[in-house]
Amino acid sequence: MRRWSFLLQILLPWLLASVSPASAGPITTNTALPVHEGEFVIRVQTKLTRATDDPSPADRVLSVWAVPTVLVYGATERLTLFGVFPYFEKRLKVRTPNGRETRGDSGMGDIRFLARYTVGQWDKPQETVRLAPFLGLEAPTGEDDKEDALGRLPPGLQLGSGSWQGIFGTIFTWQRLAWEFDASASYRLNVDAKDFEPGDVTRFDLSFQYRLTPLELADGVPSFLYAVAESNLVWQEKDKLSGSRDDNSGGLTWFLSPGLQYVTERFIVEAAVQLPALQDLNAQVLGSDAIFTGGFRMNF
Amino acid sequence: MWTATVAASAQAEVSDIELAVNGIACPFCVHGIRKKVGEVDGVKNVDVNLKDGIVSILPSAAASPDPEALREAVKRAGFSAGELRITAIGTLSVADDGVRLNLRRTDQVYYLFEQGVEAPLSLGPKLQERLVELGKANTTVRVTGVLRSNGGAWPGLSVDTLERLDE
Numbered sequence: 259m260r261r262w263s264f265l266l267q268i269l270l271p272w273l274l275a276s277v278s279p280a281s282a283g284p285i286t287t288n289t290a291l292p293v294h295e296g297e298f299v300i301r302v303q304t305k306l307t308r309a310t311d312d313p314s315p316a317d318r319v320l321s322v323w324a325v326p327t328v329l330v331y332g333a334t335e336r337l338t339l340f341g342v343f344p345y346f347e348k349r350l351k352v353r354t355p356n357g358r359e360t361r362g363d364s365g366m367g368d369i370r371f372l373a374r375y376t377v378g379q380w381d382k383p384q385e386t387v388r389l390a391p392f393l394g395l396e397a398p399t400g401e402d403d404k405e406d407a408l409g410r411l412p413p414g415l416q417l418g419s420g421s422w423q424g425i426f427g428t429i430f431t432w433q434r435l436a437w438e439f440d441a442s443a444s445y446r447l448n449v450d451a452k453d454f455e456p457g458d459v460t461r462f463d464l465s466f467q468y469r470l471t472p473l474e475l476a477d478g479v480p481s482f483l484y485a486v487a488e489s490n491l492v493w494q495e496k497d498k499l500s501g502s503r504d505d506n507s508g509g510l511t512w513f514l515s516p517g518l519q520y521v522t523e524r525f526i527v528e529a530a531v532q533l534p535a536l537q538d539l540n541a542q543v544l545g546s547d548a549i550f551t552g553g554f555r556m557n558f
Numbered sequence: 559m560w561t562a563t564v565a566a567s568a569q570a571e572v573s574d575i576e577l578a579v580n581g582i583a584c585p586f587c588v589h590g591i592r593k594k595v596g597e598v599d600g601v602k603n604v605d606v607n608l609k610d611g612i613v614s615i616l617p618s619a620a621a622s623p624d625p626e627a628l629r630e631a632v633k634r635a636g637f638s639a640g641e642l643r644i645t646a647i648g649t650l651s652v653a654d655d656g657v658r659l660n661l662r663r664t665d666q667v668y669y670l671f672e673q674g675v676e677a678p679l680s681l682g683p684k685l686q687e688r689l690v691e692l693g694k695a696n697t698t699v700r701v702t703g704v705l706r707s708n709g710g711a712w713p714g715l716s717v718d719t720l721e722r723l724d725e
Contacts, residue, residue, distance in 0.1 A: 292636025294590030335636045381581030381638035384611065433583045435608075475609035479585050523585045523592070523606075557589040 283431070284465035285517045285530040285551060286488050288442045290376060290388035290431035293332035301328040303553030309546045316352050323347040324367075336379075340372040340394070348415050354408075361408060361415060367400035368418045372425070388431045392444075396423035402451065413454045420451030435475070438484075440465040450498070457495030457508045464489040467519065479523050486517040486530060496540060509539030513549070526555040571647055571661040572622035574702065575615065578640030579632050590635035598627045622664070625705050625713070645702040646715065647723065650693035657681060657689045659701055659715060668715035669708060670701065679706060679714040689717070698723040 283289025293299055302325065309320040326344040333339050349362040371394055378389035400418020404411045413419070427444025446459040467484040489512070496508035517530025532549035582591060588606050595613065596604045600623035603616035617623055629639040646668060648661040656679070659668045670689060671679040681689065692699060700723055703716035 291587065292590070294594055294635040296634070297590065297593065332636070335634050376636075379581070379638070383578075383580055383640075384583050386581035386583060386637075435583045438584070477607050477609055479588050479606045479608045482585055521584060521586050523589045526586060555586075557586065 283438070284440050284463070284467070284488055285486055285519060285528045285553070286490055286513075286515050286532060287440060287463035287465055288392070288427075288429045289438075289440050289465075290374070290390035290429040291386070291433065292335060292376065292388075293330050293338045295332045295335050297332050298558040299330040299555055300558070301330065301553060301555040302326075303328075303551060305549060305551045307546055307549040311547070316354075318353075319351040321347075321349045336376040338374045338376075338390075340370075340374070342370040342372070344368070344370075344400075346400075346417050348417070350415055359408065361406055361411060363401065363404045363411060363415060363417050365401060365417050368396045368423070369399045370394055370396040370425075374429070385434045386431070387433075389428065390431075391428040392426065394425045396425065398422060398451070413451075413456065419448070419456070421449045423448055436469050438465075438467040453500045455498040457497050459495075460493045462491040481520060481522040484519040484521065486515075486519050486528075488515040488517065488530065488532075489513070490515065490532065505540060507540060510536065511539075511546075512536035515551075517551070524557050528553055528555075571664055571666065572617070572625075572644050573647060573700070574643075574645035575623065575625065575628065576612070576641075576643035577625075577628050577632065578642070579611070580638040580640050582637050587635075587637070591632060591637065594631035594635040595628060598623045598631050600624065622661075622666075642705045643703065643718075644705060644715070645700060647698065647700050649696055649698055650689055652690050652693050657686065657693065658712070659699070662698070667712040668701075668705070669712055670703075670717050671706070671714045673704070673716045673718065679708060681717075685717060688720075692722065 283291055305324040307322050312318040324344055324346055326342055329341045331339045344367040345365070346367050347364040349360055351358060351360050372392050373394065374390050374392035376388055376390045380387040396419070398418050398420050400416070402416045402418040402420030404416055424447040425444060427442055429440065429442040432439045442463045444461050448456040448458055465486065465488040467486050469482050470485050471483045472480050492511045494508050497504040512535045513532040514535045515530045515532040517528060519526060519528040529552040532551060534546055579591060582588065585608065588608060591613065592604050592606055595601060595615065600617050600621040601615050602618040605614040615623065625642050625644060629642065632639040646659060646661055648659045651658045651660055657670045659670055661667070669679060670681065672681045672685050675682050700721040701715060701717055703718040706714040706716070708714050
């Protein structure tokens with residue numbers, strides 16, 4: 259179970275941490291573009307990931323469906339507040355002596371609150387460069403003590419972590435009419451809950467968007483179709499069980515994510531597939547399949 | 559650079575405004591600009607041309623939008639306001655501190671100046687002479703130029719183009 263525990267621990271924070279919308283921006287990571295003062299943006303994504311290549315006799319199949327809904331509020335022209343409300347369906351199918359069993363849970367996970375402040379803003383004609391650190395907390399609002407016939411679900415299958423978590427980082431964005439580049443670095447500080455402490459997570463994200471259409475801008479406000487290429491490097495430290503490090507946990511995962519994004523004045527529709535390019539894990543852990551991401555954002 | 563143009567009826571006191579907005583580079587960002595500019599008093603309608611960086615605004619019949627309020631709206635949308643170019647209609651008067659354009663039907667006044675003149679917010683002798691003549695004749699004129707802040711006094715307006723509206 260530890261192998262699966264690691265897989266869940268590294269994927270689920272990753273799924274959530276990738277949602278932080280503002281204006282047009284990356285699909286799987288963050289942007290420093292502004293949300294206008296006093297206004298809201300809503301973003302809903304659906305993320306589906308599966309892990310099916312289990313070499314063990316247990317023939318385990320993990321599927322996680324995450325639907326994070328993000329409400330964004332422009333408190334000032336520089337300060338943006340985020341609330342992330344995730345819904346999960348987590349299912350682990352495993353072969354047992356009694357036949358195939360399914361474990362898991364579904365419902366709302368831990369709610370996250372983030373504040374992002376633009377400390378650097380360099381605007382030029384049809385071009386902007388922004389730098390924006392962010393700071394956040396994740397509240398233990400999701401169920402973390404779910405049990406089934408086989409006992410208490412492992413932490414990774416629980417909807418919530420059971421503890422407060424902290425996250426901080428910074429985002430750099432450079433946008434022009436034809437393209438956009440975003441880079442972000444973040445650190446997620448996980449704390450102990452019920453004698454289990456997931457390893458802290460460090461991630462580096464890059465995103466490049468290039469406008470495919472229109473080739474020439476027409477009058478008015480034409481909608482843009484972007485090709486998107488993103489990179490997500492995620493490193494998780496080893497978990498702690500009752501204060502001891504779990505050598506069957508932690509490691510490095512690198513995803514490459516091609517995608518498409520359609521941007522209008524009022525909404526954005528986007529899709530990407532996150533492909534594991536590297537999974538350098540600390541133990542013989544089952545790697546994940548691709549992660550499919552789709553979503554939309556709307557201005558209010 | 560992104561500009562906003564106010565297209566107005568011939569009776570409006572400020573008939574055209576071009577507000578340069580720096581930092582805007584995608585359609586999703588336009589919404590904030592359109593909404594914030596549209597909330598400014600005196601703005602009836604806003605049209606955007608992203609290609610040329612132009613927003614066309616139809617002012618309400620009762621009042622013209624305050625240029626400083628437009629700048630503030632751009633800032634609240636998260637972007638940077640640049641040069642503000644307007645076309646204003648009014649009559650000229652000469653005071654000790656310069657030549658004024660007094661807008662019709664409002665109390666708004668602009669001090670006229672000439673771009674390229676070394677002293678700030680001042681006029682070259684040739685243009686000043688012409689403006690004084692027009693002022694003495696109480697002629698209604700249309701002036702197009704760039705607005706400049708004037709240390710808390712009435713703002714300055716450069717005389718880039720000057721047109722007599724009555725003979």
